[in-house]
Amino acid sequence: MPGGANLNLRSFLWRGERVYPEQEIVSRTHQGMHRYTFAEYAERCRKLASALEQAGVERGDRVATFAWNNHWHQECYYGVSCMGAQVHMINLLLPDAHIQHIVDDAQDRILVVDPVMLERLEEAYDEDAFASVEQYVVMGDQVPETSLEPVVDYESFIADGDPNYEFPELPEDQPAGMCYTSGTTGKPKGVEYTQKMYWTQVMAIMTGEVGIRSDDVELTYVPMFHVSGWSRPFATIAAGAKTVLPGPAPEPEDLAQMIEAEDVTLSAAVPTVFMDLLEYARDTDVDFSTIRYFLSGGSATPKSLIRDWRETHDVDLVSGYGMTETTPVTHAYAPKPGTDPSGEELDELRSLSAGIALPGVEFKVIDEDGEEVPWDGESLGELWMRGPWVSTEYFNAPEATAESVTEDGYLKTGDIVRVTEEGYVDVVDRLDDLVKSGGEWIASVEVENRIMGLDDVVEAAVVPVPHERWDERPAAFVVSREGADEAALREDVRAIVAEEYPRWWAPDAVRFIDEIPKGSTGKFSKRTLRDEYVDEELAEQVAANAPSSS
Template sequence: MPGGTDMTLRSFLWRAENVFPEREIVSRTHEGIHRYTYAEYGERVRKLASVLDERGYGEGDRIATFAWNNHWHHEAYFGVPCQGAQLHMINILLPDSHIQHLVSDAEDKVVVVDPVMLDKLEGAYDEEAFESVEQFVVMGDTVPETSLEPVTDYESFIADGDPDYEFPDVDEEQPAGMCYTSGTTGKPKGVEYTHKMYWAHTMSIMTGELGITNTDVEMPVVPMFHVSGWGRPFATVAAGAKTVLPGPNPEPADIAALCENEGVTKSAAVPTVWRGLLQYARENDVDLSELEYVLSGGSSTPKGLMRDYRAELDVEIVAGYGMTETTPVTHVAELKPGMEDLDEESRVDVRAHAGLISPGLEMKIVDDEGEELPWDGEALGELLMRGPWVTTEYFNAPEKTEARVTEDGWLRTGDIARIDEDGYVDIVDRVDDLVKSGGEWISSVEVENRIMGHEDVAEAAVVPVEHPTWDERPVAFVVAMEDVEDLEGLEEALRQRVAEEYPKWWTPDVIEFIDEIPKGSTGKFSKKDLAEQYVDDEIRGEVEEAAPGDR
């Protein structure tokens, strides 16, 4: 019948080995900088795969990683799925109880652990939860003192592997990877990614304005344990780009040094990373002249940050959007034809959108009754998507699948969005984060972005607080820049700033200054933790006492 081979990850690795054998993978590790070529990388990937094969692992078996972005982790990205097993990337920043749930639920057979995360894994270890684990493998060539067993080092584990190992034929519908949702409500839920899902997603992020090519030097700062590193590790290999891996818990100084020393041209991370790099560049002599674009996602990117990057670093920050259930990238805020000569403010307005839908996907917004809403830039509804790399089921969670996936394959994202006439999407809020006040909705995200646009604000998050008359009212928690002394003056300026852009009743009744916004395991603001830590009786009292005229 017509058509060729299945869409699998093996074809990407084959191309890198044979077409770009001398391109480098550079890795910052606990031992220093490690570098090797794609030819050498391919041999080690095959050695890992052959050892897994010899030990009897394959289809239906999950091999877990517990690590930062390094070359050992990258080898597992191809070695495990191309051999036929499934790679499970455990979020190393989750609480111990969640890690136990993930290992138990996935029934991992092998856990490959970064030595700098060994203490964390030991702390999370529970004999019952880890019952399925048959082998622990520590990245590197030594095994530090550990209570985990049986345990070996990675280099010994692959030492007798076959560098010429031939991968088996794997079906494109076979699961290749697995990540779990962040579990903000209840325990995390597993999402499986097939070879076809990874293949299609990889091809999509190699196209368009931010597409990765063989001339690029790509550094995925987003952790490889977070939704497959947003697919960047697969795309760099597929493109034949030089890959730079920033290693354990990279600080702004580490990111800056790698950009400067390795000539990084593109990167991807959450906004907090880019905010930290900008501050570091302001205080130090840093050469970021090779850096062209950085993709920013995971949470809304403030327009002020985009302006500062262009003005001070001559680097373009481009917003994107996606989720665990979508492998993850589905939108990128690319410019459309005719927008090249937009003035600065209009350009930033475009870049700050969640973006245009990626080729290969479909989307719509619907009201509470499921009726599709127009693309007019005003109508608000829940965003639904479907396509080759959008999941249609959750692992071991049929009730979750039933609640989130429609009968005709649309994924209910849980995000409230608007779509303008040009097709640009704005994520207004999570369904659970909208503030319902007096029967009307207030977007916490838009209020946050307005506040963070002030030059004296480092971070801000808005949460709903119950009110006896208005159902809920917004409260803003703000982190001011270090040199700000007049907080009362800043508070008044922020109130005026919100009121200038939005209805007066959108203005937070209380603006509370704190040292830091709590963040979750993926670097996003954790509003759940924020509310638990800071919304106390005093805050509730201030909200109740706010005069109706203030709204």
């Protein structure tokens, strides 16, 4: 008997509209708060698709977005992808040269821009790089003064769109979305997401401890320009969950207000967001009683952060793992039956562990000799993965594909991990961020997490510094809490690392700075620290304090 419809995003939009027509989407915009129902949302998605078709957009073309999380951006997710085009989310925080490369490489035909980001887009504009763009569409009902042309406001653009537009039946391998890597090692590389990749990713993240339910209120904090918002803008509609979009450059105060006003039950972000929100809540009476969990991913979540959220607000931080090339979530932490960890033990596991693989993902860990390592909780190697939502090629980059994808479809992640006997994956470090001292690895992530366990430490990052004898030695950059005794804290930093790890893992230099620089995804930018903060003075401190023997 022949099968049914293909794995298409259209089926999720159909479910949201038909089963949960009165569910709400709440959006903070430059014009104030905006509310409408899933039924109204779906109609506007069809009008957008129709308007794009009238503008000449064809199957496979790319429609770029340059925007924060709002309802217009949410409409692009389904409106563009369900008509057979690709929604290409451009990271707002990338440097001009990278934005130019991305637009030129993707050959975007339409560019939909948030009005609060118009000036930023104008700064990045280059006539040659943007030559493929035929129309700029400004979110809202008016166009501020701009040098970009031709330009039209979003509401006028969709005004003549057909509210009864019928989305086509698309093949599962039809590209539906596109994001670029953050370009930490060279130019950003494009990753295409097919209908099947998004469909299977959404089904995976709607299950288990990271599941989104119809009775949830999701604060979609993860920027929609960062790995498709971790696919949560697709998942909330599929699940029938009320969706809250925080709008332009949300501060901790904005998030706290929306959590209270809309009875938010869950959200997802990188750890630094939850650090900032917790700092804000220290001095402000914020009610987090409706929160079911926060999903923390993108980098390791400090154990102290997990502990503080649980102890001060009774909120669980659940660790997740993924990357641009994996749509992105492949792992999440969930206690297995019979283990039942709690308290400090659970904090430790959630902090160090990326969790267990979601159903559909296969992985193995390969050492420097190309051999697969055992699941013994100790052996280290690079994580390789494959699955229905794991990419097997980079866009227009055959050399990068050949370097990163094996013949049997495994993606080499560049992350160094170990796996416990129970199958929990502990991410030890990025391959590029390991400190190699005397031929041995020092895991910067584990050292950072230990340092951030000190009460007077707000943020900490560890980077390698060249050393004549040991090749590299660790140095720590630390943001201290206001009023801290930094002289005493410097000694505490070295001591607390030496308590848990070999003494030679302790940083040879500790420098206090106002803020750890962040990259385009909100994670600590160790590249910036290495390039701009590691100077001759720091190298001299490292040389003076380095161990004389291993």
